[in-house]
Amino acid sequence: MSKEKGSLSIHSENIFPIIKKWLYSDHDIFIRELISNACDAITKVKRLSSLGEAHLGGKTDFQVKVILDTTARTLKFIDNGIGMTDEEVKKYINQIAFSGAEDFLKTYKDKGDIDQIIGHFGLGFYSAFMVADMVEIDTLSYRQGAQGVKWRCDGGTEFEMEEGSRTHRGTEITLHLGPDGETFLSEYTVRSTIEKYCSFMPYPIYFEVADKEPEKDKDGNIIITEPEALNDVLPLYLKQPSACTDEEYKEFYRKTFRDFQEPLFWIHLNMDYPFNLKGILYFPKLNTEFDTIEGRIKLYNSQVFIADNIKEVIPEFLLLLKGVIDCPDLPLNVSRSFLQNDGFTKKISDYITKKVADKLNGLFKSGREGFEKFWDDISPFIKYGSIKDDKFYEKIESILLYKTTDEQYVTIEEYLEKHTGKLEKQVYYVSDPVQQAQYVSLLKAHGVEAVILDHSIDSAFISHIEMKKNDIRFKRVDSDISELMKEQDQTDEETNKVEVENVTKVFKKALAKEDCKIQLESLKSEDVAGMIILSEDSRRMQEMMKRYNMGGFNPGMFPSEETLVLNKKHPLIQYILGHTNEETELLDLIAQQVYDLAVLSHKPLAPEAMANFIKRSNEIMKKMIS
């Protein structure tokens, strides 16, 4: 066969159902598309008027009206924009994927700023057929002496066109809602969809229900209310940061996120070059320690809502924040809810990360005390960001704070400096300040504070910091006995070995436990008879297995390194040491009670052990009075 070249042909009968059903993922976006077209139509006529090419005759109350009629089952979108001539309807509507917006941009690209035009692909109008059985257009062009045009299509590939009777410049689009549009017969659905997609569109959008019973006062008089636009045509993020007050930022936050907690602080993004990006990011306050952090960053393109939390543009860790970002330069694909993946989105994401890091550094430098006040609330974001984004970590590394058990906020360097001579490149931490209180007070008695790392992000954060600063080691307070707590012991190695063997025998029998690892120490404190320590590595391994649900692994592969440390100086341990050859009930009782108390200050007792502990404690008290 000879080599051939040609162009592919598309039959509208085949492609139309695809556009209607599959081009857009969400049905409700037809509202966004038709209101965007209406706003584009207004932007165009305003532009032409400013160029002296259109004479508006004083009709400049630019607005978009959406009217629902539940009886007639229609939804109308009315604008007083540029309108269309019959030629334009033929060109822009009858030719699918021929965008009048693109055409307009091409014609006027050299005549000033027209980046407000939203349309791009020439397909949006057809999204109306996702919900409508029939769509009508009634339009009159701005041109002098133009004749109105009526267009009608029932969703097939045939249309009807005739002269229209419209007397005012603009376009009215009527959707006759079909079974797929049933949900849009609800006032609430239409209103909330307009609010979702159009709350920052540049011209006022009014919504009314034509066949709704008017509200009456108690005397039966109709209450007349001034129509209120559903949108904010000049959202705060578009203003210059220097022109915005704190109250305005807070009000914008309340309105946009319906969150009545005040945000901690915010970052106003305002960039014109090398790309255009405006927005405000808020650091929300966490209500309680049990709060799940759920952020929401709404992405806009020229004031049109695109989607929430688009991870290509917003670095993943910042999805914990709340905010709005508007970037008219976004490379959107046809359905707008998806981005074309190119290097540009990465640049936007890097810019946002940098701005957040700059703001945090600024807050730290301008007032450490204020920064410390925010720390508990913002630290999960910052820690998550440090783990997720190396560049972010590098920028905020020096302002990472740690809250200590004496309620101070210190950097890691300050912590080490404070413990010079006591700790060598080592940071003690607690993951549960209440449960681990005994260990904390033992350390405190020797002038050592621990840092509190009790958030679910902290175990990953600790590993991250250790990896970044590889000479620093984090140790949970119950992972060893600090040399600071021990007293010089005169016992020689051989005697100590025998003592350990004898005591182990007593505990093994009393606890009926084969694997009982015991260490004898002379602790400076005489208050503690025994304590459990669990090596840091072994505990981390166990936690990791639990976290990743590595149930298939045999736990025996990583035996628990739990050790019972007994304080030789404590009278109870001295008693045991002096009676290791006996097998008395009292010896069992002491060993069991010492062990349970040690476990209790390390972790919660298992239910059966707890019941035994209470029973035994009562027995001991009974013995005391008998």
Ligand SMILES: Nc1ncnc2c1ncn2[C@@H]1O[C@H](COP(=O)(O)OP(=O)(O)OP(=O)(O)O)[C@@H](O)[C@H]1O
């Ligand atoms: N309300 C309107 N007033 C005037 N012209 C309109 C109106 N609605 C649509 N048009 C014309 O029809 C064209 C096609 O609209 P359509 O929504 O299909 O595509 P678009 O807005 O150009 O691009 P996109 O697919 O990105 O929305 C528009 O570019 C515009 O020229």
